[in-house]
Amino acid sequence: MRGGYDGAVLSQKGLPxxxxxxxxxxxxxxxxxxxxxxxxxxxxxxxxxxxITAERAAR
Structure with a gap:
């Protein structure tokens, strides 16, 4: 979803x-x-x- 919420504006400016x-x-x-x-x-x-991501990155 890329619209309808405030984060869409920030995502367009490069902040996912x-x-x-x-x-x-x-x-x-x-x-x-x-x-x-x-x-x-x-x-x-x-x-x-x-x-889980941190555990996998630590391997």
């Missing part, structure tokens, strides 16, 4: 900004929300990816 997946609901409405457990789960996945 990936979308962090979440379990949001009611996108682009006044009722859009993100449950905290969904954000926590997404954060845990990101931490695992970083850990």
């Amino acid at each position: 900004c990936p979308n962090i997946f979440t379990g949001a609901h009611n996108f682009h409405s006044i009722y859009e929300y993100l449950p905290v457990p969904s954000l926590e789960a997404a954060s845990a996945v990101v931490v695992d990816v970083i850990r």
Whole structure:
């Protein structure tokens, strides 16, 4: 996805900004929300990816 979020502008200027997946609901409405457990789960996945990448780089 290269549009629709603030990171798209920064990515165009050379600073890669990936979308962090979440379990949001009611996108682009006044009722859009993100449950905290969904954000926590997404954060845990990101931490695992970083850990695995660091372990592989250390080999």
